[in-house]
Amino acid sequence: MTQTGTRSLHAPEFLHEFLLWHAAARPDQAAVLERSASGVFRAVSYGELRTHAEEYADTLAGLDLDVGDRVVVDSDTSSAAIALLIACSMLGLTYVPVSPEAPDARVLAVAEAAGAVLHLQPDDGRREPLCPTRGRGRFGPDGLRIEQLPPVTLCRRAALTQTDPAYIVFTSGTTGRPKGVVMSHRAVLAFFRGMLTYSIVGPDDRVATTSPLQFDFSLLDIGLALGSGATVVPVPRAVLRWPRRFLGFLGDSAATQVNGAPSVWRAALRHEPERLGRLGELRGILYSGESFPLAELRRLRELRPGIRIVNCYGSTESIACTFTDVPDPVPDDGPGIPIGVAHPxxxxxxxxxxxxxxxxxxxxxxxxxxxxxxxxxxxxxxxxxxxxxxxxxxxxxxxxxxxxxxxxxxxxxxxxxxxxxxxxSQVKIRGNRVELTEVERRLMDFPGVTAAVALVLGQPVEQTRLCVFVATSLDSDTTVAQVAAFCRLTLPEYMIPAELHLVEELPVTVNGKVDRAALAARYATDVA
The missing domain is CATH 2.30.38.10 (Luciferase; Domain 3)
Structure with a gap:
């Protein structure tokens, strides 16, 4: 198979060309800043990233894989995982990221659904071999080591095209079968070019990415940083669970931009506001996935005056499509934060x-x-x-x-x-159409409420009930009776929740979104 070159005078046409665009002019600039298990930060330059990618590509090229063959990458975000993404792009292989935190059954289901020929994980990966007939290997700073050769495939392709798949992100399907979103090189680059017109970061920025690699938001972060000549700073997954460690990591890495779901800030705002306010290098936040409660946005503004906050809206099927600056000051009322208009x-x-x-x-x-x-x-x-x-x-x-x-x-x-x-999310309550998001937004207007989730629970259909789970700030003495009275004053009778539950915090998925399934399961357990 012919390897596509990484140096070119023409505008990037493929994902690897885009991600390495700054390697020729600024090879010594830090592309990735990552922390080792011992706590030491190490910068990987654009030149080193290109070298690692080319070495990985050389190893993969020896396996005689065909353009479009799928490669499962079972890893958190790291310089090595990014280099592997670039290497797959160079050879026309389709990158399929999965999370090391995912159970074996989920990873196997993704690999089988994709018809993957190769399963790769980092040198310190703990996943046991998933399938005796699928190729496998390990990768790291010292290279890519193939432990089992992939099955021999019939090579039917001669060249990579812009319409070929760059990656497939698998999300949860309504049928229980993983749903794979196929993104071409042309589509990914069209999005990246539209995103860069907003000048969210520049070459001197350090972009902390908090999303897991199998979530398309992490690919947005990588494209935003490397496409701008900036530095990607992967935040370790374990750090996100502890607000003091999370803020300590941001301070130690001198991160200037932090991207993630709104939930990554909730615990810090709740437990460590003073420490958050001392992040002197932080000058930008980009959020996506869910609405950011206005009270929490206002608190962020108070702690870090002048910070630029960008609301990013979209879905995996287009990575995202809008980027809108949050007003300063954050409005006290009105329709909330707009999602804006589509990117150029x-x-x-x-x-x-x-x-x-x-x-x-x-x-x-x-x-x-x-x-x-x-x-x-x-x-x-x-x-x-x-x-x-x-x-x-x-x-x-x-x-x-x-x-x-x-x-x-x-x-x-x-x-x-x-x-x-x-x-x-439109449901029928006693014959009336109810938009769950409208109920949630109304509850967020109550002082002290930091998050709210509305669910329709119960079986059979005629016994379903509108239930709301509400999280409040630490210093709040809010009661269920007070919230219920507020609902009666502000919502039509058919939209008033049948049940209200006050919780310390809302559970979130690995992607940082509210875990509605976990709330429903908790409700079912309580009822039982």
């Missing part, structure tokens, strides 16, 4: 339930995305793909395909979009 080169549309475009401020509809950064489809699932990638509702004769996001929004008087919830 893309467009968001509002479509009503009859498939017609929605115009005018205040009108609500479902968001459709027109973009060159759209995913190719769901791996081995044409039915789900055709439901998400649909003909252009404005001009269906064009053959153009748009992504139906499933998100509901409206356009404000300012021309910006405001997210209101998910199409599938």
């Amino acid at each position: 080169g893309a467009e968001l549309l509002l479509i009503d339930e009859h498939g017609r475009p929605v115009h005018g401020a205040g009108s609500r509809g479902e968001l459709y995305l027109r973009s060159p950064a759209l995913f190719t489809g769901y791996w081995d699932d044409p039915e789900a793909t055709s439901a998400a990638l649909v003909p252009d509702p404005v001009e269906p004769r064009s053959g153009q395909i748009l992504y139906r996001t499933g998100d509901l929004a409206y356009r404000g008087e300012d021309g910006l979009f405001y997210f209101t919830g998910r199409r599938d």
